Amino acid sequence: MIEAEPLVTVRQLVKTYRDAEIETQVLKGLDLDLEHGGFVALMGTSGSGKSTLLTVLGTLLRPTSGSIRIAGEEIVGLSEKDLTAFRNRTLGFVFQFHHLLPDFTALENVLFPTWVAKRGETRAARRYAEELLARVGLSDRARYRSTKLSGGQKQRVAMARALVNRPQLVLADEPTGNLDREASMQLMDLMREVSHEEKTCFLISTHDAEIASRCDRTIHIVDGRIADG
Amino acid sequence: MRRFEIKVALRYLRSSGLQTLLILAGVAIGIVAYTFMAALINGLAVRLTDDVIGSIAHVILEPRERLPRLLDKPEGFSALVAVQRSNEKRPKIEGWRPLVERLEGLPEITAISPQVIGNGFFQRGEKVLPVGITGVEPARLSAIIDFEDGLIRGSTRLGSGDVLIGYRLADELGVTTGQRARLRSERGRERTLTVRGIFDIGSANANERLAFLDLRTAQTLLELDGAVTQIAMKVDDIYAAPRLAERLAGDTGLEAKDWIAENERLQGALRAQGTTGDLIKVFSLLTILIGVASVLLLAAVRRRGEIGIMRSMGVSQGSIRRIFQLQGFFIGLFGSSLGALGGWLFCRLLMELTVKPDGSTALPLDPALGEYSTAIAFATACATFAAILPARAAAKIDPVEAIHHD
Ligand SMILES: Nc1ncnc2c1ncn2[C@@H]1O[C@H](COP(=O)(O)OP(=O)(O)O)[C@@H](O)[C@H]1O
Numbered sequence: 296m297i298e299a300e301p302l303v304t305v306r307q308l309v310k311t312y313r314d315a316e317i318e319t320q321v322l323k324g325l326d327l328d329l330e331h332g333g334f335v336a337l338m339g340t341s342g343s344g345k346s347t348l349l350t351v352l353g354t355l356l357r358p359t360s361g362s363i364r365i366a367g368e369e370i371v372g373l374s375e376k377d378l379t380a381f382r383n384r385t386l387g388f389v390f391q392f393h394h395l396l397p398d399f400t401a402l403e404n405v406l407f408p409t410w411v412a413k414r415g416e417t418r419a420a421r422r423y424a425e426e427l428l429a430r431v432g433l434s435d436r437a438r439y440r441s442t443k444l445s446g447g448q449k450q451r452v453a454m455a456r457a458l459v460n461r462p463q464l465v466l467a468d469e470p471t472g473n474l475d476r477e478a479s480m481q482l483m484d485l486m487r488e489v490s491h492e493e494k495t496c497f498l499i500s501t502h503d504a505e506i507a508s509r510c511d512r513t514i515h516i517v518d519g520r521i522a523d524g
Numbered sequence: 525m526r527r528f529e530i531k532v533a534l535r536y537l538r539s540s541g542l543q544t545l546l547i548l549a550g551v552a553i554g555i556v557a558y559t560f561m562a563a564l565i566n567g568l569a570v571r572l573t574d575d576v577i578g579s580i581a582h583v584i585l586e587p588r589e590r591l592p593r594l595l596d597k598p599e600g601f602s603a604l605v606a607v608q609r610s611n612e613k614r615p616k617i618e619g620w621r622p623l624v625e626r627l628e629g630l631p632e633i634t635a636i637s638p639q640v641i642g643n644g645f646f647q648r649g650e651k652v653l654p655v656g657i658t659g660v661e662p663a664r665l666s667a668i669i670d671f672e673d674g675l676i677r678g679s680t681r682l683g684s685g686d687v688l689i690g691y692r693l694a695d696e697l698g699v700t701t702g703q704r705a706r707l708r709s710e711r712g713r714e715r716t717l718t719v720r721g722i723f724d725i726g727s728a729n730a731n732e733r734l735a736f737l738d739l740r741t742a743q744t745l746l747e748l749d750g751a752v753t754q755i756a757m758k759v760d761d762i763y764a765a766p767r768l769a770e771r772l773a774g775d776t777g778l779e780a781k782d783w784i785a786e787n788e789r790l791q792g793a794l795r796a797q798g799t800t801g802d803l804i805k806v807f808s809l810l811t812i813l814i815g816v817a818s819v820l821l822l823a824a825v826r827r828r829g830e831i832g833i834m835r836s837m838g839v840s841q842g843s844i845r846r847i848f849q850l851q852g853f854f855i856g857l858f859g860s861s862l863g864a865l866g867g868w869l870f871c872r873l874l875m876e877l878t879v880k881p882d883g884s885t886a887l888p889l890d891p892a893l894g895e896y897s898t899a900i901a902f903a904t905a906c907a908t909f910a911a912i913l914p915a916r917a918a919a920k921i922d923p924v925e926a927i928h929h930d
């Protein structure tokens with residue numbers, strides 16, 4: 296791995312939504328670098344484009360123009376098939392809603408990305424998944440149906456799941472948006488620990504300054520661009 | 525196909541408990557109808573066929589009809605002629621004994637009976653009734669028709685001057701066993717015969733219009749000089765009869781008729797029944813198709829959010845498609861297997877309920893003929909096919925919209 300190159304390099308990123316006649320340009324030539332293992336807060340007012348940026352970085356949404364390099368790979372212009380594999384290999388997601396797959400247990404949810412991966416669930420993957428569940432304090436809930444967990448517990452399982460394939464970048468879109476203060480802080484602390492230990496880069500969107508203050512770096516999205524470094 | 529796709533499909537079915545149970549029940553009921561219909565139609569066909577073939581010959585060898593030869597017609601003229609059969613004497617098979625011996629050596633022929641066939645009138649008192657005369661070798665009397673089973677009165681031992689008649693003819697003539705009646709043949713020969721036995725063999729025509737005589741007596745009455753007019757046979761595989769008939773015709777130079785060609789009406793009825801059954805089967809498969817499609821379409825909508833999450837984890841559109849496709853397949857397979865079992869039980873139950881005191885059943889159902897594996901194969905194919913549309917819809921769900929706008 297060439298340490299000189301940042302994990303994420305975004306240049307002149309434009310995203311325009313076209314809904315029938317109306318065009319909304321949300322990202323307007325955005326530039327952004329994220330280092331390996333960074334723990335970064337993404338702040339901005341509601342509607343500023345935080346979710347849009349995260350989904351574009353997450354390869355779920357194609358940008359209108361611009362360039363995105365993640366882990367040494369230019370992802371703009373990759374085929375749907377390559378993007379799907381890239382997502383499974385390199386990225387982890389934590390969303391505000393839709394935490395878990397309701398028909399599976401907590402452990403199965405954490406294991407799910409390993410099932411999807413080419414080599415499938417290995418013994419090592421299973422051990423790691425159990426370790427991650429222990430780490431988020433939910434070993435005793437491993438065999439619970441995910442619907443039986445509280446909001447904070449679900450989000451911790453979702454975080455373990457985002458990490459199970461040892462991704463280089465975790466994208467978290469307002470992960471604490473539905474949690475109370477205590478659960479929010481607990482989740483933030485966990486993510487920070489993991490980020491530092493596993494050298495995993497986290498990009499966490501929030502409109503909450505206290506949440507952002509738990510991060511090593513905070514960037515602001517204003518008028519479709521990053522307003523600071 | 526990936527293992528997790530099967531796992532997710534099965535889990536989805538298991539966890540949508542009531543919905544899954546309902547659609548499985550729907551598929552199962554469709555297949556109960558399918559297999560019941562098959563058991564009924566096939567059972568009916570077997571019963572009708574059995575009734576018919578039980579008392580008829582499967583293949584009959586006859587002399588070729590000798591038609592008057594036409595004189596060569598002049599070029600460019602078409603011939604317009606009516607052919608009148610000779611009614612002088614029946615065409616006959618001479619030297620039939622070696623032929624019968626040869627036929628007896630063929631393994632596919634199970635019974636054989638050289639016969640003479642002709643017409644005549646019974647006279648008794650004022651009454652004159654037309655009858656069909658059949659002369660058979662006494663030893664082979666029951667080769668084609670089971671007289672032992674059909675005998676009501678008297679005996680089946682046919683001696684010279686004896687006759688077996690149906691109970692309706694006996695009633696009309698007003699005779700019973702041991703009594704006599706005068707028979708006048710189409711050749712004008714007459715003889716007084718003793719009624720040796722009276723039968724009921726199920727066919728109204730036979731019971732009313734046929735008289736069975738010893739071969740020699742019949743030959744004399746019909747002036748056949750030791751010849752026979754036909755050789756009737758039964759075969760082991762009744763559906764192979766046409767092929768055998770063709771072969772025998774080629775080998776012997778005689779005309780060979782098979783029971784299938786001679787029973788066009790039965791064949792027509794069986795075909796009509798089969799078509800009705802097929803229609804009902806198609807409808808039951810259609811309901812399965814529609815049921816599975818609607819259930820899975822709803823499931824695709826209900827699971828939008830989860831589909832979005834799975835896509836974010838790197839699950840491909842193809843995998844999502846196969847997860848839904850597999851649900852259709854499993855619903856079809858499990859539902860129809862249940863249905864096949866249910867159909868079989870239903871047939872057995874109906875037979876138990878309608879069993880007559882003598883142990884036979886009133887319904888022509890045959891549970892063994894329910895076409896169970898065909899039903900399962902068709903239903904599974906249908907359910908899998910029905911899943912195509914929902915599977916496509918599920919694969920097309922935009923993960924971003926599914927995740928954010930809900
Ligand atoms: N699918 C879409 N079609 C049209 N406009 C959209 C769509 N998604 C988001 N937007 C618009 O883009 C802007 C940014 O939205 P979003 O990225 O969700 O902001 P944030 O997450 O910061 O609240 C908003 O004005 C929103 O209305």
Ligand SMILES: [Mg+2]
Nearest residue numbers: 345346347468
């Ligand atoms: Mg948002």
